[in-house]
Amino acid sequence: MPEMPEVQGLADFLRLKLMPPGVPPKRIDEVEVLSFSVLKTAAVPLAELGTGPVSAVVRRGKFLDIGAGDAHLVMHLARAGWLRWSDALKPGRLRPGTGPIALRVRFAAGDDGDAQQGFDLTEAGTKKSLAVYVVREPDEVPGIARLGPDALDIATEDFARLLAGHGGQVKGLLRDQAAIAGIGNAYSDEILHAARLSPFALADKLDPEQVDRLFAAMHEVLDAAVASAAGRPASALKDSKRQSMRVHARTGEACPVCGDTVREVSFADSSLQYCPTCQTGGKLLADRRTSRFLK
Structure with missing residues (x-):
């Protein structure tokens, strides 16, 4: 199960990919949900994530939070989940239920014709605990609202x-x-x-x-x-x-x-x-x- 150090590492890695210094931050182009059980919210449309560029990538406990557009994409990788980055996603949509990929996030390609970047959330095994939330504010995620002080911040x-x-x-x-x-x-x-x-x-x-x-x-x-x-x-x-x-x-x-x-x-x-x-x-x-x- 990814814990604080790995989730912090993912947040740092994604921040460099999505908000590189001296370059405009990337914008979410599309979120493909391949396993419908992974998405735990319905109130905020996925399209809200594409209304503006990525504004923040942070760790909250063991949650990974990407602020984008008018919403937050919050992920909890649970026991067997992981994030797999690609600098060149293949074009075309994936078929739901045909593999370990539960969700794919595509970022808008630049005007220079570069390949489309993005990441997949995958989950191994039969016990499906991977969770994704699309919310206006991170505290709308029950697990984040319940978090105690961070282990490295507590006095x-x-x-x-x-x-x-x-x-x-x-x-x-x-x-x-x-x-x-x-x-x-x-x-x-x-x-x-x-x-x-x-x-x-x-x-x-x-x-x-x-x-x-x-x-x-x-x-x-x-x-x-x-x-x-x-x-x-x-x-x-x-x-x-x-x-x-x-x-x-x-x-x-x-x-x-x-x-x-x-x-x-x-x-x-x-x-x-x-x-x-x-x-x-x-x-x-x-x-x-x-x-x-x-x-």
């Missing part, structure tokens, strides 16, 4: 108060977009490993030193990932993310810090990874219902 004191007021596990808190925006399953694993904390630790039971460690780890991991994503093309962002992971999706491999075997806890539709030596004092976590190892 130390506010972070400590957030933890103290949360009775659940710290892993769940880090993933809760209404509490802290931008972090998902992968980077929460990485942050907790860097902070040397169990994913099952209770947020309101952390002592001040652990809170400071967690805050520092959150910035360390995310700052490094955002810096790594900067300047990369959209096609390279997923590989960059995978290569940077120390424990997430590394089950059975050696922890790069201590050499212990990275372990996994599986749930109905997801899993987490951790290092017993670094995070749980050598204890193995059975599952979230039965484990009692909270430190």
Whole structure:
């Protein structure tokens, strides 16, 4: 699932493509909806996106927001979605339901006869969660309206108060977009490993030193990932993310810090990874219902 660093990388990449310095910004020519379930709004016509040039490309939590014309095109890539850019789209419309492409955005070609640029939103697998919204204002998207402070913007004191007021596990808190925006399953694993904390630790039971460690780890991991994503093309962002992971999706491999075997806890539709030596004092976590190892 794309998280803050990858979505920030996509926003930076698209901003350079759509709003290059010294050149008039591009204008959306057409939006083709190939999977009708992907479009979650109907109040604002797609044509509103073409009434003016692109005015902004920003990240909001894990949402990607393109301001264009009199509307905003807001995208959430969910678990298996991705954005695929093309400097030369083939002419002609696509047939709905014939491939992984859920939506295509074409930008108006210049007067110099250059090929038409654009991007596709694709989604792998059978569970369709990719979501696209066309709205007048970003806060009209329910997920954006519920967002908590961005993980890299929250102050130390506010972070400590957030933890103290949360009775659940710290892993769940880090993933809760209404509490802290931008972090998902992968980077929460990485942050907790860097902070040397169990994913099952209770947020309101952390002592001040652990809170400071967690805050520092959150910035360390995310700052490094955002810096790594900067300047990369959209096609390279997923590989960059995978290569940077120390424990997430590394089950059975050696922890790069201590050499212990990275372990996994599986749930109905997801899993987490951790290092017993670094995070749980050598204890193995059975599952979230039965484990009692909270430190």
